[in-house]
Amino acid sequence: MNRHGMKINLKNRDAPCCVLGASLWRDCLISTPKKVLRMRKLTRKEIGNFRLDMMNVLAHSPDPFVSVMHLLAIDPCREFAKSLSAQTGKRITLTHVLNKLLAVAIAENPLYNQIILGNSVYQMEEIHIANAFLLPGPEQALTSFVLGNPHLKSLEDIQEELRILLEEKTREYMQSQNNFFHIVARLYFKTRLYKCISEKLTFTIGFQKGMSSNIMLSNHVYNKVPANFIVLKPVIAPIRIPIRVHPCGIIKQPHVEDGRLTTRGIMPFHVVIDHRIIHGIHVQQFGQSLERITSNPEKYL
Numbered sequence: 001m002n003r004h005g006m007k008i009n010l011k012n013r014d015a016p017c018c019v020l021g022a023s024l025w026r027d028c029l030i031s032t033p034k035k036v037l038r039m040r041k042l043t044r045k046e047i048g049n050f051r052l053d054m055m056n057v058l059a060h061s062p063d064p065f066v067s068v069m070h071l072l073a074i075d076p077c078r079e080f081a082k083s084l085s086a087q088t089g090k091r092i093t094l095t096h097v098l099n100k101l102l103a104v105a106i107a108e109n110p111l112y113n114q115i116i117l118g119n120s121v122y123q124m125e126e127i128h129i130a131n132a133f134l135l136p137g138p139e140q141a142l143t144s145f146v147l148g149n150p151h152l153k154s155l156e157d158i159q160e161e162l163r164i165l166l167e168e169k170t171r172e173y174m175q176s177q178n179n180f181f182h183i184v185a186r187l188y189f190k191t192r193l194y195k196c197i198s199e200k201l202t203f204t205i206g207f208q209k210g211m212s213s214n215i216m217l218s219n220h221v222y223n224k225v226p227a228n229f230i231v232l233k234p235v236i237a238p239i240r241i242p243i244r245v246h247p248c249g250i251i252k253q254p255h256v257e258d259g260r261l262t263t264r265g266i267m268p269f270h271v272v273i274d275h276r277i278i279h280g281i282h283v284q285q286f287g288q289s290l291e292r293i294t295s296n297p298e299k300y301l
Contacts, residue, residue, distance in 0.1 A: 037207045038125040042114070047121050055116070055276045066275045070287045072294050074250055074267040077101070080297040081155075088156050095131070096158045098247055100301050102217060103127045103151035105289040111282050112243055113215070116274060117200040127151060130213035131162065135170050143169050146213050155301060216244045244272040 044052060058064040077097045085092045106112045106127050113124045130144045145165040150158055197205075207213065248268040255264040269290065273283070293300040 037204050039115070039122040040125060042121045042123055051121075051277065051279075054279065055121075058276045064274060064276050065272050068271045068273060068283050068287075070269040070271065070290055072267045072269050072290055073264055074294060075265045077294055077297045077301075078250075078265065080301065084155060090156055090159050092155050092159055094247075096155050096162065097297065097301060098217060098245075099129055099131065099147055099150045099158055099162075100153070100155060101290070101293050101297075102215065102245060103129060103147075103149065104293055104300055105286060106215065107151050108289045109282065109286045111278055112273075112286060114277050115203070116276055117203055118198060120200075121277065122200075127215070128207070128213040129215045129217050131217050133166065135166075144213075144216070145169065217247075243274070246270040246272070 047055075074094070078094065081092045081094060081097050110123065113127055115122050115124065126149055128146050128148050129150060130146045132142055132144050135143055145162060147153075147158065147161060153161075246269075248270065250265045250267050252263045253266045255262055257264075271283075271286070
């Protein structure tokens with residue numbers, strides 16, 4: 001038991017640590033299990049003339065990112081998570097559902113799994129989703145858990161994996177404050193030495209250390225109240241995460257069903273995209289995938 005009353009698993013001592021909110025970057029300096037980054041550089045023909053033109057137009061833009069909002073009728077997913085929790089005895093929440101929902105939609109829309117590094121476009125061959133969580137404790141430190149290929153996992157496996165990651169990173173955070181690694185890491189970012197390294201190498205190192213991913217899912221809950229805010233552009237310069245997803249708190253919306261006026265839960269689903277890669281038609285296709293999946297979670301999740 002730690003000082004916050006959480007049971008901590010002490011068996012795995014190689015768990016990665018990345019506490020973004022507290023600017024603790026120990027993970028870039030200590031030895032962690034190396035992950036293999038599988039991505040393929042796209043040819044000019046694969047990118048297409050229109051996207052090449054857009055990349056040139058936005059090449060010097062200080063902020064080539066665009067925020068898109070999808071309104072998702074989330075009640076079927078909530079009911080599905082509730083029934084699955086009753087069947088399995090595990091606490092399946094919308095966080096677990098959103099991870100798989102997002103991964104399935106990205107698998108159907110591979111452009112959402114591309115990234116620009118330098119002057120090249122790369123197709124990620126696997127889907128990795130970083131989840132932003134607040135660690136328990138008075139400092140409210142933010143950390144990120146990277147799930148690999150959640151579209152290929154069951155919701156029960158996703159729930160168990162996130163639970164273990166929370167225990168591991170809480171333990172790492174408690175044991176690694178104000179040591180030599182943190183001091184060096186803070187100087188590394190404060191002096192902006194990361195600008196001397198290519199974007200591709202920075203992204204690869206960050207991915208291998210569990211610090212970065214192509215997709216970031218921010219689903220903050222404070223005192224059991226969902227957050228209703230959105231970060232409109234990347235705020236951590238050296239960490240390349242061009243696709244950010246921010247589910248907001250569920251709101252009730254009037255709805256007519258079978259001639260009766262009722263209400264349904266709507267979740268504003270903000271997606272921050274890199275406009276150099278993704279354009280209007282791609283946003284529409286991605287939204288259609290999200291709507292289809294949320295309307296029938298039993299089939300797709």
